[in-house]
Amino acid sequence: MNTLLAVIVIFGLLVFIHEWGHLVVAKRAGILCREFAIGFGPKLFSFDRNETTYTIRLLPLGGFVRMAGEDPELVQIKPGYEVGLIFNEEGLVSRLIINNKSKHPDCRVMQVEQIDMEHELFVRGYVEEEEEPVSYRLDRKAEYVYDEKATQIAPYDRQFSSKTVSQRAAAIFAGPLMNFVLAVFLLILYAAIAGLPINEPIVGGLSEEGPAEEAGLEEGDVIQTIDGTEVSTWEDMTGIIQEAPNETMDFTVARNGDTFDVTMTTEIREIPEADDIGVIGVLAPTERTFTGALAFGFTQTYEYTKLIIEALGLLITGQFSLDALAGPVGIYNYTGEVAAMGVLVLIQWAAILSVNLGIINLLPLPALDGGRLMFIGLEAVRGKPIDPQKEGFVHLVGFALLMLLVIAVTWNDINRIFS
Template structure:
């Protein structure tokens, strides 16, 4: 039960932060946000506030912010169509009843002659059964009433396509950006609580029954030499140890002001398709608010680099698709992390947030990176790509991504349960 709650909270936080980035920059640009959704599929909760429908949906596979103009507008009124209209106090049309007009006895039923809800916000027509001609201004926040469900109209200046290249690019980039910011905040919080690694190669603790304990390492030791070479960075220490499984390594440490030679043989550790050496020590840390901030940026950068490297291996075939994890695999990993403590769970959340940000920036159709690519092409060409062609590309891309998700999920199930 703890894992289920932790997974729901983690998933909800990552998706909410990502979609909130899209949402807030869409609002700042003046776009009409029709829906802010967490999850896909059937709605299990919904509420409407300030023009936007907020929903929580059944399938925990992401989320979305639906901005006016992203998809073809929901209702298309054509000349000759009979519609009902009602008016606000200013005399402007505030409701356009598309069907079920008999349920709105106060509405004026007209036959549409001309209608422009994008730019002029004006409609012309004749009252049904009468030759009287009407010309009405439409309120910019008027609603279609279709099957008794209201949908706000979207004048062109409220649509995604009406905004500048910079505004659209920022709205698309804002989701991944918020994921990076979330990881920075989490890493900074963990650093303030647990401390930041010291700059020297100083041992913070020694694992019981480890090669380091057998070799005589103690907490507080500072490693200054390895195999006769001076060292000063923990990364150098790690690199040599990991590259020397089951090989004797000579080290010199400073303890209480004295140099002490030690000999250690890293144990062989095999993890999936990798093997490396490990001695069983933890780097010393210090609590420092000032160092916590740059450290959080450093951690986000390092994890970003690692994830990008693995993505590159996937593209070049060095990584198999069987090694990818979907929701089931992530849930299983979360279960293991939750059992190791809250701090590790928060670290895992930060790593997944970085991963979500980077994956969404991959220039593939239907992802934020794919849509940013089209905006970039527009900036270079000086004119937008045909919206219908772009829509087809994104639809195909989304279908392929869903297919990939099914394959990855099936692999997770086979790996874990079969």
């Protein structure tokens, strides 16, 4: 149950912040965002606010922001259709009733001759009281209603395709960017809670029943010498101790202005595929500063980014096996193991996953944000957009291949777990 809760919280946060980036920048560009969804498949929960329907869906495999103009409208009104018209106080059509007109007795029924819901915003046709066709203006926020579900029309200037190359690129790039921002924030939070190690020979903490605790050392004690050798840094101290597993050593320790000597026998710690090392059961000292935490957030995000890109490079060149990739099942399993290590480790894991999600989405592959940015870049170079049908087909094929990859790595995950 703890694993499931951790997965829901982490993946919900990663997907939410990614899609929120798309949503905010798209809305600032004036794009009508029809839906903000967490998950895919059937809706579990939804509510409407500020022109957008916010939904949580059944399959927790990602999310999306449905922007007007990206896909064909689900309902199209063609000449010959009969629609019901409802007007607002300004005399503009505020609702077009596609079916179930009997549920709206106050509507005016029209047989449509011509309609433009993108540019001129009008509907023209025949109504019962008039022998000649009449025209009515559409409100810019008019809705068409099908099966009692209302959908706001999207004038062309509210559609994704009407925006400049830079505006569209910004709306797409904002999603992955927010994943990097989230990683920085999480790592700053981690450093603020856990503190950052400082390179001084100070006892930052003690392991239970370790040699240092049994010898009477306390947190804050300063190790000055080991077997007569002066130490001035944490690295000096640990280097000497690690080189002497299961050996008795003399320590000079400073505490509250006084010094005293203690003798300890180091314990042996086994290191896989390496020589054993000595330990005395002390933890590194840490400090908590705002500037340190801030620097850690940015530098560690950079390090994670570099490592993930290097791993992708090895995968592309064949030096990294596809079998080593983890899919949803593998990540679920790893998240459970991490959750058992504590909240701080879980925060670091969430930051790594957020960086990974940002990088993967920026890859120039169809169906990913990077693929969409690639088409926008080609449009900037060519001076005209790619045929939407051709682009849509490429994204469809890319999405299908992506799903096949997910199935393959999921199968590997299952085999690893049961083997």
